[in-house]
Amino acid sequence: MGWATKKSRRWELSKLGWTFASILLFIPHIHPFVMMSQATKSKVRAWYALAWVLLLGEIGLMYAFYIFWGALSQGMLLTIGGFLTSYIVGNGLLLRQAKSYLQRLELAEVRPLTWIDSVGKQRQLELAQRAMETPQTFISKLLYYKKEINNKSIQNHVDSIVRLFQLLEKKDTQEAERFLVRHGTVVNILREYDALENTRLHNTVTMESRKKLEGVIAQAASAIEMDVTNLIKSRLLDVSAESEVYIQTLKNRNLLKDE
Structure with missing residues (x-):
């Protein structure tokens, strides 16, 4: 590092x-x-x-x-x-x-x-684009690039990302919005890959660039899966702790017998 x-x-x-x-x-x-x-x-x-x-x-x-x-x-x-x-x-x-x-x-x-034009302006532009991103537009863009990109492996990764994001959105909309901040760059990577495909060039530079982007997308899909898994695990732990407190409360009120 x-x-x-x-x-x-x-x-x-x-x-x-x-x-x-x-x-x-x-x-x-x-x-x-x-x-x-x-x-x-x-x-x-x-x-x-x-x-x-x-x-x-x-x-x-x-x-x-x-x-x-x-x-x-x-x-x-x-x-x-x-x-x-x-x-x-x-x-x-x-x-x-x-x-x-x-x-x-x-x-x-x-x-x-x-x-x-400048690094500062580019960062402001990227922040503005992220701020405008919504769960609906994020999903729409992912599905659009899945249709446009011919690489089957990337299509599978996009399917996985969409499925995980929709699962997260159903459980917690606020967490889904934070998810966009962490992983919204995936759309930009897909856009770049689509642009490379559209060049229809098969020289060393474009092939290496496409290969690198494929690797980044694969890593992103893996990281997103881990991210969602950790969030679900955290939620399950919270539910488990809440359940234990609830059961203990029932026992204290003699509404439930000890097993």
């Missing part, structure tokens, strides 16, 4: 190699290129735009050095100050986005990434 992901710490450190190199390498500044590379790999537009701003700033500083070189003027002092500020700000931004960058790379191993 790593600091920011479920991958190993060695994996995380290997992915941040250029970030550390940028911090250690004071001259020349490479943080704009590192950020640009990370933005491309993680497909975050805000980081890509910021990388260009930093790069243009570096070009401006290099031009200022060229203009003021040879004289310790106020312009040269301001340029040196800008150079130091650029180093601190640029590498600070790389460290700040390191966690989100690693999480995006981890996600890329499960499904192909699509370009997003």
